[in-house]
Amino acid sequence: MRPVNVGLLGLGTVGRGTVTVLERNAREIERRAGRGIRVVRAAVRDDTRDRGLGQIELELTTSAEEVVDDPEVAVVVELIGGIEPARELVLRAIEQGKHVVTANKALIALHGNEIFDAAGRCGVVVAFEAAVAGGIPIIKAVREGLAGNRIEWLAGIINGTGNFILTEMREHGRAFTDVLAQAQALGYAEANPSYDVEGIDAAHKLTILASIAFGIPLQFHRVFTEGISRITPADIAYAGELGYRIKHLGVARCHERGVELRVHPTLIPRRRLIANVDGVMNAVLVKGDALGPTLYYGAGAGAEATASAVVADLIDVVRVLTSDPENRVPHLAFQPDALSDLPILPIDDIVTAYYLRLEAEDRPGVLADITRILGDAGISIEAILQKEPLAGARHVPIIMLTHRVIEGHMNQAIAAMEALPSVNGHVTRIRLEHLDAS
């Protein structure tokens, strides 16, 4: 059978990785797909630069439209990133009846509903495994492997840069800004690191995971997002004393009344496998009603790791080239007309446990005032650590773990504690999830 012709948009890190993997593993891929896969054209911003692709022959053009419109091209791989012109080019490919593979999480999280709608009308597939957790086949696992389950919740370390920073802070007691600078020097973090450290990148991925897990439309703008820039080495050390690790988690949980969607620093019991996922690695823990918890771990970024997902998608697309549209795996796991209109819950309605750290005057009665505020709000305390005051300091750090409580109640309690004259400054609050099987 003739090979399938692929047009590539973008020849950056992942684009070069994809070309390299398709070339190096051409024989293995054909042994699996029953058909070769060949990149025939690639659109680049500058077609004179050397791409370091060695012997691999590839026709380059600076016109992305030319690649999309090329009648030889059956599948378009979009690796430009960002919203425009990626969105426009993907829709243009779809309208021409071409299948699309993309690694673009922002595009899918923000415009996926529109894109899948167009794909449905035109009878093509848009595959996006590479958009979440790099090469880990998490989309396939949740969408197909767990298709018999009602998925109750999932929690993921889905931003490698953030995980690298928290790991370094824990292992070496270093400050956030210090490690961030190193991550930038190593090329892990962007020059503008806010997508990574403020949780926007993780929110893109969580949006996609929640949709395929629960059968809801993509709703990026409803994700609650809190970054890791205010985490201190002291918080990490205190959490450690209490038996916890701090991870930047994306959490999605389905209730009858709605869906939790949140990205924030989270304490996790140290004995959980996911608490031991360190450095730039990613992992997603998924709880199905039949299967119980499963965990998927691997590289969440990198040229060839991400290319691995792009190529897997290409092989899937090759297989469905001749299959009826109605028998394909639905883009968001559930049939388009079976999506649910469950609301995304406001963060005030979330129930979670908390790590609280505050500075209070070192005199009798202060702790009683604080615990009375918590008690009045119906918040029970699981553990308290009271540290010695630093020499000459008027205030001592008090660290508390609470049982689970509605976030709205906790907000009120925190406001009341901050209003106490004996409490200095703000109360640091980090959410805590046990991630046990329930």
Added chain:
Amino acid sequence: MRPVNVGLLGLGTVGRGTVTVLERNAREIERRAGRGIRVVRAAVRDDTRDRGLGQIELELTTSAEEVVDDPEVAVVVELIGGIEPARELVLRAIEQGKHVVTANKALIALHGNEIFDAAGRCGVVVAFEAAVAGGIPIIKAVREGLAGNRIEWLAGIINGTGNFILTEMREHGRAFTDVLAQAQALGYAEANPSYDVEGIDAAHKLTILASIAFGIPLQFHRVFTEGISRITPADIAYAGELGYRIKHLGVARCHERGVELRVHPTLIPRRRLIANVDGVMNAVLVKGDALGPTLYYGAGAGAEATASAVVADLIDVVRVLTSDPENRVPHLAFQPDALSDLPILPIDDIVTAYYLRLEAEDRPGVLADITRILGDAGISIEAILQKEPLAGARHVPIIMLTHRVIEGHMNQAIAAMEALPSVNGHVTRIRLEHLDAS
């Protein structure tokens, strides 16, 4: 669209779990598959016994042939286990053009080549996700999710009973026979536990994983298998002192000259995620050339966990009911005519590191004799622990970790050490794998 009618062979633990999950999640499943899935008939040994299925209506028969031959039945789910009559019934279903879903690892490992051959001739799918690691979608991950990779090796904890026993031995210093008795009482281990503790069950699963990873025919009889019954709490403690955990691993590694296929107790560095997979849980670590290492963790057994995989297979089968046979995912990941004839390597050719424990006389020169034997065989030592002799004992335990060496050379060195008059009894040898990214 009308629901797909399923005939069930066997209504034991997994059979009941499958009926329960299909019923409880009927709405979710139809939202995903675009079509309902309904068990219309089930074959049981005794059709008068109460199955504890409550409200679920199900026509029971004691004739498996009747279920297979029922013209209403489009898909046969085989959950009898064992070789016969399962093999005969699966082939009978295939010959009638019916798709088959099975959880039967022994059947696939021993007769999969014949079964897939028949399925190819008859244009049907035989799905077997539930045969390996219970509900973890490891077949799908390796076969489809990692399809762009040359898979270099994989290593798995793929027998929950064995892992439970080793975990209990480590955490409580208990003896093997003691924990085995408890596992039997808890219903984890069979009355005849040899499939679990001698590694036969793991070898079935490893056979299947290696085929879909490397594109080789199923070759169960070439798997090297060593059980865990000779592991002592002392070995586990010594390994711990040296920074390792002992796990019963299935290891498959692809070389140009052939394939390693082996199940044996293995030391793993404690910092590896897979070393921290405890109790009855399963995990498989897979190394792809593009993706690097990924790990898949979850419940390897249990009624609903296994049913989760059976139902996912059913949903896949529903989707391919109308798709062309040549565009389906190949049973063994690679197209049938693209399987490779790479040999499975004899265990003597394997290269691995070792943990050695022996009892030697507590006098000068003995250690020199032992290390000279290792040196002469080209085996270098990474660490030595020499323990104090027990009060009144003539012999002291000596524990060594070696660097990597060909197993054949190690066998000769062990024979030479055992021949030393100063060495008492046998040398205990446990293989050690670093499972690092290389």
